[in-house]
Amino acid sequence: xxxEFEKASRFRENELPPDEVGALQASGTLNEKLKVLDAVDAxxxxxxxxxxxxQLEALLDRVxxxxxxxxxxxxxxxxxxxxxxxxxxxxxxxxxxxxxxxxRAWTAVPTGQVLLDGEPLLQHHRLGAHGHWSLExxxxxxxxxxxxxxxxxxxxxxxxxxxxxxxxxxRGNLLVSANGLTLSAGGQHVSVDGTAVLSMEPAEGVVxxxxxxxxxxxxxxxxxxxMRMSSVxxxxxxxxxxxxxxxxxxxxxxxxxxxxxxxxxxxxxAHAGDGKPGRWKAPQSSAALGGTPTRSFEATPSDLxxxxxxxxxxxxxxxxxxxxxxxxxxxxxxxEREALKKKVADLDDDGHPARNYYxxxxxxxxxxARKGELRLRGPQLEDAEFKADTKAxxxxxxxxxxxxxxxxxxxxxxxxxxxxxxxxxxxxxxxPDSAASxxxxxxxxxxxxxxxxxxxGDAIRQLANERAGLVASTPEGAGSAIYRAYRTYIEEDDxxxxxxxxxxxxxxxxxxxNHENTSHSNHTFGVGPAKPK
Amino acid sequence: MELDRLTVERLRRGERDAQDAFLRRYAxxxxxxxxxAGPPGAADDLTQELLEKLLTVVERFSPDGxxxxxxxxxxxxxxxxxxxxxxxxxxxxxxxxxxxxxxxxESPDVHVHGRQLEAxxxxxxxxxxxxxxxxxxxxxxxxxxLEAVAEVERVPVGTLKSRLHRARATLAAxxxxxxxxxxxxxxxxx
Numbered sequence: 116x117x118x119e120f121e122k123a124s125r126f127r128e129n130e131l132p133p134d135e136v137g138a139l140q141a142s143g144t145l146n147e148k149l150k151v152l153d154a155v156d157a158x159x160x161x162x163x164x165x166x167x168x169x170q171l172e173a174l175l176d177r178v179x180x181x182x183x184x185x186x187x188x189x190x191x192x193x194x195x196x197x198x199x200x201x202x203x204x205x206x207x208x209x210x211x212x213x214x215x216x217x218x219r220a221w222t223a224v225p226t227g228q229v230l231l232d233g234e235p236l237l238q239h240h241r242l243g244a245h246g247h248w249s250l251e252x253x254x255x256x257x258x259x260x261x262x263x264x265x266x267x268x269x270x271x272x273x274x275x276x277x278x279x280x281x282x283x284x285x286r287g288n289l290l291v292s293a294n295g296l297t298l299s300a301g302g303q304h305v306s307v308d309g310t311a312v313l314s315m316e317p318a319e320g321v322v323x324x325x326x327x328x329x330x331x332x333x334x335x336x337x338x339x340x341x342m343r344m345s346s347v348x349x350x351x352x353x354x355x356x357x358x359x360x361x362x363x364x365x366x367x368x369x370x371x372x373x374x375x376x377x378x379x380x381x382x383x384x385a386h387a388g389d390g391k392p393g394r395w396k397a398p399q400s401s402a403a404l405g406g407t408p409t410r411s412f413e414a415t416p417s418d419l420x421x422x423x424x425x426x427x428x429x430x431x432x433x434x435x436x437x438x439x440x441x442x443x444x445x446x447x448x449x450x451e452r453e454a455l456k457k458k459v460a461d462l463d464d465d466g467h468p469a470r471n472y473y474x475x476x477x478x479x480x481x482x483x484a485r486k487g488e489l490r491l492r493g494p495q496l497e498d499a500e501f502k503a504d505t506k507a508x509x510x511x512x513x514x515x516x517x518x519x520x521x522x523x524x525x526x527x528x529x530x531x532x533x534x535x536x537x538x539x540x541x542x543x544x545x546x547p548d549s550a551a552s553x554x555x556x557x558x559x560x561x562x563x564x565x566x567x568x569x570x571x572g573d574a575i576r577q578l579a580n581e582r583a584g585l586v587a588s589t590p591e592g593a594g595s596a597i598y599r600a601y602r603t604y605i606e607e608d609d610x611x612x613x614x615x616x617x618x619x620x621x622x623x624x625x626x627x628x629n630h631e632n633t634s635h636s637n638h639t640f641g642v643g644p645a646k647p648k
Numbered sequence: 649m650e651l652d653r654l655t656v657e658r659l660r661r662g663e664r665d666a667q668d669a670f671l672r673r674y675a676x677x678x679x680x681x682x683x684x685a686g687p688p689g690a691a692d693d694l695t696q697e698l699l700e701k702l703l704t705v706v707e708r709f710s711p712d713g714x715x716x717x718x719x720x721x722x723x724x725x726x727x728x729x730x731x732x733x734x735x736x737x738x739x740x741x742x743x744x745x746x747x748x749x750x751x752x753x754e755s756p757d758v759h760v761h762g763r764q765l766e767a768x769x770x771x772x773x774x775x776x777x778x779x780x781x782x783x784x785x786x787x788x789x790x791x792x793x794l795e796a797v798a799e800v801e802r803v804p805v806g807t808l809k810s811r812l813h814r815a816r817a818t819l820a821a822x823x824x825x826x827x828x829x830x831x832x833x834x835x836x837x838x
Contacts, residue, residue, distance in 0.1 A: 116824075121814055123817075124812075130809065152816060155819050155823055156816075158765050159769065161766070162680075164679065171676060174675060174692060174695060175671050175672070178671060178696055178699045178700055180667050294672065294676045
């Protein structure tokens with residue numbers, strides 16, 4: 116077993132002798148082995164540092180510092196103590212920026228719709244120093260970033276993070292657990308040594324309800340005991356624009372270009388521009404530990420007052436009115452969420468398949484177009500043979516001859532698609548001999564990687580729109596190489612369905628493809644809707 | 649590099665803040681390195697010794713040299729760990745023979761049932777032959793350049809790659825059952 120993995124590992128790095136490549140590919144287990152190796156790499160990349168918190172402090176206390184006489188610093192460089200502090204923090208921020216852009220420094224683990232520079236993020240994506248990076252989390256998901264050297268970040272829905280020059284929170288919330296990690300937000304530099312929440316609202320005056328921490332699982336994924344904050348405190352954070360920092364554990368520092376450094380300890384919070392930290396109220400009840408906030412919020416107006424200068428000017432009735440509005444919005448969102456969950460549950464209860472592997476319905480195609488995604492159902496992309504077990508065959512009364520013909524249809528489609536892809540790859544200057552040994556998905560990925568600029572995103576959106584009937588079809592043979600590669604699979608999807616329907620009829624085809632004991636393929640290429648220009 | 653220069657200059661001047669910043673920056677990663685690649689059960693003490701050594705020798709680091717400060721720190725740590733083994737009269741395992749470190753930890757199979765992937769991975773790492781484990785931790789966990797690690801190990805880069813392939817394969821074989829089983833079901837939030 117280990118030998119097979121070792122060969123797969125060498126194959127992945129193009130270090131396997133050519134005579135062994137063929138044998139390995141013929142074994143039929145290569146893709147599975149590669150997936151396991153990728154998963155191991157991701158797990159290794161997510162290994163945490165073993166030292167933090169009190170244990171770290173204890174060790175640092177024990178380390179003997181060499182005694183050296185400090186060289187006096189010329190006053191013209193550092194005229195004031197504040198400037199010295201600023202320089203130290205700026206240096207620390209720069210350290211963080213360097214560390215943050217270190218190769219494969221962060222592993223991103225999306226749990227739903229997460230975009231990186233407008234492209235969907237893959238599972239266990241490694242983020243490195245590759246120019247401009249921005250991570251955007253969709254409305255129904257969360258993501259986490261883990262760096263063995265720096266710590267862990269959790270991003271709830273609606274968060275935007277960029278890596279252009281070190282980590283920068285552009286919008287939303289971030290739960291940070293780190294040892295000396297530095298990042299920026301809203302013109303502030305923040306250094307966290309422990310656990311803290313950063314809440315960043317770019318639009319001044321926006322009132323938004325955030326139940327960010329309600330969504331966090333209690334440390335199961337992060338191997339760390341995440342503390343939960345009171346919804347009251349979070350609501351206070353987002354009641355005004357700019358950055359608000361809450362320290363849950365350890366300590367943190369915050370400093371702007373023209374503001375003095377602010378040091379915060381556990382239990383303290385500060386809004387950007389505040390002269391001194393305040394205290395956020397720790398959860399007092401189970402409701403406050405992630406449940407729906409209660410009217411106890413009214414009892415803590417001081418939390419709000421510390422959060423935003425505008426709020427300080429508000430009267431008590433105005434504050435109460437604001438709280439009412441915030442709570443109403445939260446309740447409305449909760450109701451909407453419940454309705455959506457029920458809608459999904461109802462579909463399952465009715466016995467309909469959660470996913471349609473037959474012809475996509477117009478509303479499904481429109482939804483895909485709206486989301487900027489392309490859904491493909493056939494097995495042609497996987498180099499795998501179509502399979503149906505006895506139950507599936509009995510359910511649709513599939514004869515052996517029909518089964519053989521079904522496989523023949525899919526195999527022919529797979530071969531046609533691969534031949535077209537190879538032709539496209541050759542057309543753009545690729546080496547067909549090398550490509551011949553690749554899996555179809557690797558070949559498709561290679562074609563995608565050769566795309567320029569937004570070609571991939573444009574191609575997916577164009578195809579999704581064409582498929583939904585929102586725009587006219589591109590003439591045959593026109594379009595970018597990426598466009599034509601993916602179009603090949605849409606055409607093969609349609610063609611195989613037509614051939615199957617001719618063989619079995621529409622009802623039996625649908626029944627066979629959607630049967631739970633039939634092998635299913637599901638590929639969704641999502642790039643998100645086009646950004647407004 | 650400019651940042652490295654600034655850091656080292658401040659350390660040379662003996663600035664306490666700079667020492668603290670240096671220690672806070674490197675203590676967690678070096679502790680992880682020592683715990684995973686060094687002898688079992690002594691990570692705290694060894695990391696303390698290593699940090700003290702680094703504070704005394706960091707002024708030798710040349711910001712104009714080819715290595716970044718982090719690479720230099722890990723190179724020093726790597727050499728120090730090998731020297732430390734010699735001082736303790738522990739032999740470095742020959743490459744091909746391997747020598748499992750027996751430290752009383754559970755086998756990967758035990759972890760598969762009920763523990764998360766991280767625990768199984770940590771355990772599987774400890775089952776690797778020491779030479780493989782050391783280079784794997786340095787290059788894959790701490791992202792150190794192959795060339796720098798190969799130089800300290802006194803082996804060609806190709807040999808180092810062989811160790812890495814073997815180590816990764818061993819880990820994959822140990823973790824495959826857990827990976828096939830998928831992530832554990834999360835407790836329902838209330």
